[in-house]
Amino acid sequence: MLAFAIRRVVLAAIVAFAVSIVGFGLLRLSGDPAIAMAGPSGTSADIAHIRHEYGFDKPLPVQYWNWMRRAVSGNLGDSYYFRMPVTTMLEQRLPITLTLGVCALLFALVLSLPLGVLAALRPNSWMDRVALTLSVVGQALPSFWFGLMLIVLLGVMFPILPPSGSGSWQHFVMPTIVLGYYATPAFMRLTRTGMLEVLQSDYIRTARAKGLPRWRVVLKHALRNAIIPVVSLAAVQFGFMLGGSIIVETVFGLGGAGYLAWESISRADFPTVQAIVLVYSGFYIVLTLLADLANAWLDPRMRG
Amino acid sequence: MNKKIVSCVALLALSLSCLMVSPAFAGKADDTLVVAWPKEVPNIDAYFSDIIREGVVLNYYIWDTLVYRDPKTNKYVPLLATSWKYENPTTIDFDLRHDVKFQNGQPFTADDVVYTINWAINPDSHVALPSYVDWIAKAEKLGKYKVRIITKHPFPPALEFLADVIPIYPHEYHAKVGPQGFALHPIGTGPYKVTKVIPGKEVDLAKNDAYFSGSPKGKPHIGKIVMRVIPDKSTQIADLISGQVDWIYQVPIDQAEKLKTIPNVTVKTAGAFRFGYLTMDAAGRSGKDNPFTKLKVRQAVAYAIDRQAIVNSLVKGVSKVINSACSPMQVGCTEDVTKYHYDPAKAKKLLAEAGYPHGFTTEFYAYRQPEYAQAMMGYLSAVGINTKFQQLQYSALRDKIRSGKVPFAFMTWGSNSIGDISASTSAFFEGEADDMARDPKVEALLKQADGTVDKTKRAALYKQALERIAQQAYWVPLFTYSINYAFSKDLDWTPTNDEVFRLFQAKWK
Numbered sequence: 001m002l003a004f005a006i007r008r009v010v011l012a013a014i015v016a017f018a019v020s021i022v023g024f025g026l027l028r029l030s031g032d033p034a035i036a037m038a039g040p041s042g043t044s045a046d047i048a049h050i051r052h053e054y055g056f057d058k059p060l061p062v063q064y065w066n067w068m069r070r071a072v073s074g075n076l077g078d079s080y081y082f083r084m085p086v087t088t089m090l091e092q093r094l095p096i097t098l099t100l101g102v103c104a105l106l107f108a109l110v111l112s113l114p115l116g117v118l119a120a121l122r123p124n125s126w127m128d129r130v131a132l133t134l135s136v137v138g139q140a141l142p143s144f145w146f147g148l149m150l151i152v153l154l155g156v157m158f159p160i161l162p163p164s165g166s167g168s169w170q171h172f173v174m175p176t177i178v179l180g181y182y183a184t185p186a187f188m189r190l191t192r193t194g195m196l197e198v199l200q201s202d203y204i205r206t207a208r209a210k211g212l213p214r215w216r217v218v219l220k221h222a223l224r225n226a227i228i229p230v231v232s233l234a235a236v237q238f239g240f241m242l243g244g245s246i247i248v249e250t251v252f253g254l255g256g257a258g259y260l261a262w263e264s265i266s267r268a269d270f271p272t273v274q275a276i277v278l279v280y281s282g283f284y285i286v287l288t289l290l291a292d293l294a295n296a297w298l299d300p301r302m303r304g
Numbered sequence: 305m306n307k308k309i310v311s312c313v314a315l316l317a318l319s320l321s322c323l324m325v326s327p328a329f330a331g332k333a334d335d336t337l338v339v340a341w342p343k344e345v346p347n348i349d350a351y352f353s354d355i356i357r358e359g360v361v362l363n364y365y366i367w368d369t370l371v372y373r374d375p376k377t378n379k380y381v382p383l384l385a386t387s388w389k390y391e392n393p394t395t396i397d398f399d400l401r402h403d404v405k406f407q408n409g410q411p412f413t414a415d416d417v418v419y420t421i422n423w424a425i426n427p428d429s430h431v432a433l434p435s436y437v438d439w440i441a442k443a444e445k446l447g448k449y450k451v452r453i454i455t456k457h458p459f460p461p462a463l464e465f466l467a468d469v470i471p472i473y474p475h476e477y478h479a480k481v482g483p484q485g486f487a488l489h490p491i492g493t494g495p496y497k498v499t500k501v502i503p504g505k506e507v508d509l510a511k512n513d514a515y516f517s518g519s520p521k522g523k524p525h526i527g528k529i530v531m532r533v534i535p536d537k538s539t540q541i542a543d544l545i546s547g548q549v550d551w552i553y554q555v556p557i558d559q560a561e562k563l564k565t566i567p568n569v570t571v572k573t574a575g576a577f578r579f580g581y582l583t584m585d586a587a588g589r590s591g592k593d594n595p596f597t598k599l600k601v602r603q604a605v606a607y608a609i610d611r612q613a614i615v616n617s618l619v620k621g622v623s624k625v626i627n628s629a630c631s632p633m634q635v636g637c638t639e640d641v642t643k644y645h646y647d648p649a650k651a652k653k654l655l656a657e658a659g660y661p662h663g664f665t666t667e668f669y670a671y672r673q674p675e676y677a678q679a680m681m682g683y684l685s686a687v688g689i690n691t692k693f694q695q696l697q698y699s700a701l702r703d704k705i706r707s708g709k710v711p712f713a714f715m716t717w718g719s720n721s722i723g724d725i726s727a728s729t730s731a732f733f734e735g736e737a738d739d740m741a742r743d744p745k746v747e748a749l750l751k752q753a754d755g756t757v758d759k760t761k762r763a764a765l766y767k768q769a770l771e772r773i774a775q776q777a778y779w780v781p782l783f784t785y786s787i788n789y790a791f792s793k794d795l796d797w798t799p800t801n802d803e804v805f806r807l808f809q810a811k812w813k
Contacts, residue, residue, distance in 0.1 A: 036699035043435045044737045081346045092503050151542045163542040164534045253534035255504035263344065268699055
């Protein structure tokens with residue numbers, strides 16, 4: 001187990017390093033940051049000045065090395081645009097993104113687990129069809145469109161929720177639905193498949209034969225086993241939701257790290273984008289690592 | 305099992321952390337004007353935020369400048385200065401008001417002007433756009449209420465820059481807290497003071513009751529102004545209709561027309577400095593055999609496009625067709641140049657004379673409003689010019705233009721609301737990286753005009769340059785842009801043509 005864990009941690013570190021290089025390289029390919037920073041009104045003298053000031057005239061490996069050296073010591077640099085340490089900005093904005101991510105994950109689980117169980121109990125019944133339809137729709141709806149439709153419905157036609165902002169819990173309702181719904185199909189399908197498989201296994205038949213109540217068999221015996229892969233999927237989906245929140249935060253004007261990422265990409269604010277890529281991939285890598293370790297701990301066959 | 309309960313409770317607690325109290329009201333009832341901003345200002349400090357429109361505009365609320373451009377007459381009127389006089393072409397003396405106080409109670413004096421300007425021009429201050437201030441050599445104190453500004457060279461648009469982008473800061477306070485502290489708790493003399501800054505979300509302003517009477521900006525009326533960042537235009541519109549927001553701008557024309565039918569919304573349209581143009585690689589940097597190096601081809605492009613029809617059916621608003629390579633609102637710009645009226649037959653004839661009887665195929669770039677570009681592509685293909693269209697991000701396209709890889713592009717230019725032609729024509733035709741014409745004659749004329757203080761001589765030189773640009777058809781100037789504003793019916797406010805939305809002059813009805 002320890003050897004497996006060490007292997008996994010080393011692999012995760014290599015992945016993090018690779019992501020930082022790829023992220024750095026892709027950003028540099030996306031255009032001259034000096035032009036974006038000077039804005040539409042910047043003259044070529046302004047741009048030359050910025051290029052020198054921020055060291056864009058140095059070779060790429062040197063730029064990467066300088067960034068990496070500081071990043072390892074916890075200094076992610078100053079945002080070109082805000083002229084503020086990126087870490088301060090992330091401290092201000094990550095809580096919004098994480099709140100949204102957690103709310104959306106909970107929403108997705110609360111919606112998909114019962115649906116998945118019901119669908120598995122009566123395969124090919126009308127309930128199964130409804131659950132299937134819901135999941136196909138969830139997968140197919142573009143989240144920006146779904147978000148706007150919800151705003152029109154709940155913000156304008158029946159004004160019960162504020163269309164944008166992040167000042168109160170009401171502001172999080174619509175974003176949570178939009179972001180969570182997108183993750184629902186995967187959970188539901190996995191629960192359904194897992195339940196179908198487990199329900200046909202011998203120990204369930206034994207449990208039934210013992211005369212246990214049906215709900216007890218389903219919830220205590222079957223679901224507890226069927227849910228294990230869902231837990232590891234949830235870890236991955238959470239990382240995915242942080243990415244998805246870029247669009248949702250923009251539509252609902254939440255002003256979290258996702259919106260910051262979107263803004264920073266469009267104005268080539270490299271240190272900010274780079275830091276967000278690093279933090280997001282960090283979340284993703286750590287969660288996947290934890291899920292791997294948890295699985296290996298639960299199931300010794302996976303320690304290979 | 306217990307672990308599960310603990311983790312569930314932890315998750316719930318985290319998700320309930322969004323239960324924060326916040327007043328989300330807007331409107332007349334609580335004297336709070338909520339304004340939707342599409343972009344976040346990088347920093348409240350005007351010298352760092354003037355790279356975006358919202359930053360330039362916010363500067364008018366919090367601070368005052370030495371002079372003020374009256375948006376109705378485009379004349380410079382006294383603001384912090386009561387009068388000014390050119391001692392010689394590089395020296396301007398200003399007399400200052402005696403009755404102005406900063407929002408922290410400190411009196412405004414010559415020391416503040418001298419300190420602010422000398423701080424801004426110091427390269428160590430790293431202001432966002434050095435070109436806004438680097439024409440100034442230094443500022444000197446001549447008396448408690450008298451200052452002198454010395455420019456490095458004769459700089460005719462000095463007052464324009466002093467009015468737009470050079471706000472005056474309180475010298476003691478700024479020196480004490482430094483630029484970082486100042487950005488968090490800014491102090492100015494302006495009609496509104498900053499009460500709260502939530503990065504990424506909003507800037508809250510409150511009326512400055514002690515604002516000096518006699519300011520051309522007028523005394524502020526509305527108690528509070530909240531500027532909220534809402535990036536998505538559709539969300540902004542939903543917020544406006546549902547009353548969460550009182551004021552939005554840059555509304556696309558089709559949406560603006562629909563908003564006119566909503567009973568609690570007023571829609572108004574005003575002009576802007578921004579104009580659109582087609583630029584062509586006359587200098588042949590993208591390839592020597594490039595058709596646009598031929599005068600007749602460039603003229604054919606100008607004749608081929610029905611700009612009036614595009615304005616009538618797509619751009620709309622108060623937009624107008626332009627013929628000169630500048631904004632008609634800018635000092636020094638004249639429309640009295642060679643004009644190309646829509647004439648596809650003539651365009652075809654010119655193409656044939658230039659050696660392209662069957663037309664040619666070219667790359668065509670744009671970064672915004674692909675629908676305008678597509679309309680132009682239709683007109684161009686009708687005369688035989690086939691285009692391979694590519695839409696890029698602004699910075700990527702400008703980069704490509706600067707490295708000489710773009711033969712033909714639809715561009716726009718906002719001059720950052722600088723009401724002087726040196727901020728438009730001179731920026732593109734003086735042989736710098738953006739210059740796709742590289743005409744030494746135009747360059748010489750513009751450079752001479754830029755440094756000429758005599759207004760009549762200056763205007764004559766610019767006219768010669770503009771006429772040469774028009775004759776050579778280096779650009780096809782297209783049209784000016786309009787800005788649509790939509791706001792609550794309760795609000796009494798009129799937009800101006802300079803895109804500086806002066807909501808400090810707004811009242812409730």
